[in-house]
Amino acid sequence: MESTAIALENDQDIVVARGEVRTLAAAIGFRSLDQTRLATVASELARNIVKYASRGQMIAQPTRSPHGREGLRLIFEDDGPGIANVEAAMTDGFSTSKGMGKGLPGSRRLVDEFTIDSAPGRGTRITVVRWL
Amino acid sequence: MAEQTAAPMQDSSRRVAEVFSTRRDEILNLWIKDRLESDDFRDELISKKELRQQSRQLVELLSQGIADSGGGQFEDPAFDELRRFLNDISHLRAVKGYTPMENATYVSALRNTVRPMLVEDFEGDAATLAGELGYLASVIDKMALVMVENYIRSREETIRQQRADMMELSTPVIKVWDKILTLPIIGTLDSRRAQLMMEALLQRIVETGSTVAILDITGVRTMDTLVANHLIKTVTAARLMGARCILTGVSPAIAQTMVQLGIDLTQITTRAQMSDGVKLALEMIGKTIVSTTALAHLRDGLQRNGAKPAEQAPAAAGNK
Numbered sequence A: 001m002e003s004t005a006i007a008l009e010n011d012q013d014i015v016v017a018r019g020e021v022r023t024l025a026a027a028i029g030f031r032s033l034d035q036t037r038l039a040t041v042a043s044e045l046a047r048n049i050v051k052y053a054s055r056g057q058m059i060a061q062p063t064r065s066p067h068g069r070e071g072l073r074l075i076f077e078d079d080g081p082g083i084a085n086v087e088a089a090m091t092d093g094f095s096t097s098k099g100m101g102k103g104l105p106g107s108r109r110l111v112d113e114f115t116i117d118s119a120p121g122r123g124t125r126i127t128v129v130r131w132l
Numbered sequence B: 001m002a003e004q005t006a007a008p009m010q011d012s013s014r015r016v017a018e019v020f021s022t023r024r025d026e027i028l029n030l031w032i033k034d035r036l037e038s039d040d041f042r043d044e045l046i047s048k049k050e051l052r053q054q055s056r057q058l059v060e061l062l063s064q065g066i067a068d069s070g071g072g073q074f075e076d077p078a079f080d081e082l083r084r085f086l087n088d089i090s091h092l093r094a095v096k097g098y099t100p101m102e103n104a105t106y107v108s109a110l111r112n113t114v115r116p117m118l119v120e121d122f123e124g125d126a127a128t129l130a131g132e133l134g135y136l137a138s139v140i141d142k143m144a145l146v147m148v149e150n151y152i153r154s155r156e157e158t159i160r161q162q163r164a165d166m167m168e169l170s171t172p173v174i175k176v177w178d179k180i181l182t183l184p185i186i187g188t189l190d191s192r193r194a195q196l197m198m199e200a201l202l203q204r205i206v207e208t209g210s211t212v213a214i215l216d217i218t219g220v221r222t223m224d225t226l227v228a229n230h231l232i233k234t235v236t237a238a239r240l241m242g243a244r245c246i247l248t249g250v251s252p253a254i255a256q257t258m259v260q261l262g263i264d265l266t267q268i269t270t271r272a273q274m275s276d277g278v279k280l281a282l283e284m285i286g287k288t289i290v291s292t293t294a295l296a297h298l299r300d301g302l303q304r305n306g307a308k309p310a311e312q313a314p315a316a317a318g319n320k
């Protein structure tokens, strides 16, 4: 299966990204619970982009592990302000916008792999994978 | 000479100002005539009288602006009144159905009217003529831009309004029983819709004096921190207004996802099904659903014990 890129700029784009992830996840064979998990992660990370970086994109790639396991990889990238203290941002309850501060740490708990690469002025790139 | 290069646009001897003041009526008549004869004129949209009035005021404000600013740029505060007027008429014309193109052409045509007069007056003075023509063009172009910009703004406003209306339709707060409201949340919740829905609920709680609200999320597939946050805030706000909320229709997938996200919904009373929520809500307002047979038994029992069949005994809120 091919990868899909979705531009993220507004609320509507978040809804689109969420729907796309759900469709892909279902096609790969994820059950309802995992579909919901992945759609929720997409919602959180896409919203962070719209909220903090104004714009960016999500790339969704059906993937296969070296052991032949199927999965879905989602990449969220933006050229926004970046995160000054990644460790703090990954802590439950940390928010610079009076949010719940659950988006990043919660997303990490909802997937099997989570990598974040961010620095002030260099934007943010988050890659997550969930295996079937 | 040095003065002129330092502030070429503030040249108080701006000749076009003279043209406007001495030949105003002529300009006005020619411009209107041109408009009335053009293909753009649509008398079903605007009457001749109205066009004449608008155009007169526009020419007056323009020549006023040029004079007051000493031949300054359109950004000069001296043109504020003209800008306001352009905003007003472009809005009016947008509502009437003129296209942005027609709005812009209306204003640009004024330049074509004035141009030959300038040529006539300054034929022998090429430098002045070029300067005046350039100035006239820059001011009128910006006026045309205001007409277009404002047209777009008016249309966006209309679209926003329509969208708001649609959202309101999709957030129905239903009164199911005296003092009990339900809010069936269906479809995708974006931040704006969540916000609107919560506002609508709180509003209805006040209007109806309700004490229980059932929020049903059976139709919601994905709940994220933002929506959860809206929910929690609404429940808290409702509580402050004396109403308690019951959350129903939480799917197993959403329940587990919420736990993993780390969102604590335990402070919200939850029932699996909407029907369970209704039952609980009735209990909260001191009513219960009793089957008619059970009610008959109850009556019998009371009668056997020598008591009168109580008319208003266990209030029945319906039949099973």
Ligand SMILES: Nc1ncnc2c1ncn2[C@@H]1O[C@H](COP(=O)(O)OP(=O)(O)OP(=O)(O)O)[C@@H](O)[C@H]1O
Residues within 6 Å of the ligand: A044, A048, A049, A052, A053, A078, A080, A081, A082, A083, A089, A090, A094, A095, A096, A097, A098, A099, A100, A101, A102, A103, A104, A105, A124, B225, B226
């Ligand atoms: N793409 C991004 N660009 C810049 N800063 C970000 C980005 N994503 C997250 N952040 C920063 O990390 C913080 C934590 O993000 P997280 O999603 O965990 O919480 P939140 O967005 O504040 O609240 P919520 O619980 O509603 O998601 C944010 O407050 C923000 O300062």
Ligand SMILES: [Mg+2]
Residues within 6 Å of the ligand: A044, A047, A048, A099, A102, A103, A104
């Ligand atoms: Mg967030």
